[in-house]
Amino acid sequence: MLTSYDALTAGVLDQAGARALLVGDTSGEMVLGDPSTVPVTMEQLVPMVRAVVRGTRTALVVADLPFGTYQSGPRQALVNAVRHLKEGGAQAVKLEGGRAVIPQVSALVAAGIPVVGHLGLTPQSIHALGGHRVQGRGGAGDRLLEDALALERAGAFAVVLEAVPAELGRRVSVSLRIPTVGIGAGPDCDAQIMVWQDLAGLTTGRAPRFVKRYAHLAGTLGDAADRYAGEVAAVRYPERAHTSV
Structure with a gap:
């Protein structure tokens, strides 16, 4: 799984065999020059989703729900997820959070919208987390596992695990029936995701530990x-x- 934000890149990644493409709110940092994912809006993201879908032939296209587009409750989440499917053409949506967003996940699944969860380092909550830090150490790992199980029960079909200890990534992966998608969560997740600009060496400066640059x-x-x-x-x-x- 890789991120993608435009039709040309989506076509290249799709032909290279990517099984899924995430039109992430990382576009704020990678495309729009924002300092984080927080400022991204639906108006900015929907055209990118549409472009990626147009450039893709076989990969599953998943669209992020940006910060502030689902936190107020199931109705808000449903309205914005429907936009991603109807206007953008996405086949699934992703949102961050555990037990706090179960009502939203349940509402989307009940409406026939496939949902990917996101636990661990959740970039939309970066200010509350105190920066880009590894999550899930100690007792927090037990809580993260409970969140993952709750997302599975609510109908999520996969869960992204970001920046958690490898042992926790393994523990969650063997505990769930649905796939885990790791990004800095060790080798035992069922799949891996990376921001394509990181993979390709288009970004510069200090990169997270989990980034491997395959080109420059x-x-x-x-x-x-x-x-x-x-x-x-x-x-x-x-x-x-x-x-x-």
């Missing part, structure tokens, strides 16, 4: 742009081959 696109793109600028300045581009006749 920031350098490649920077080199291409530098060569282009140099050729334009030297009047070496466009050449005859690149000029209409």
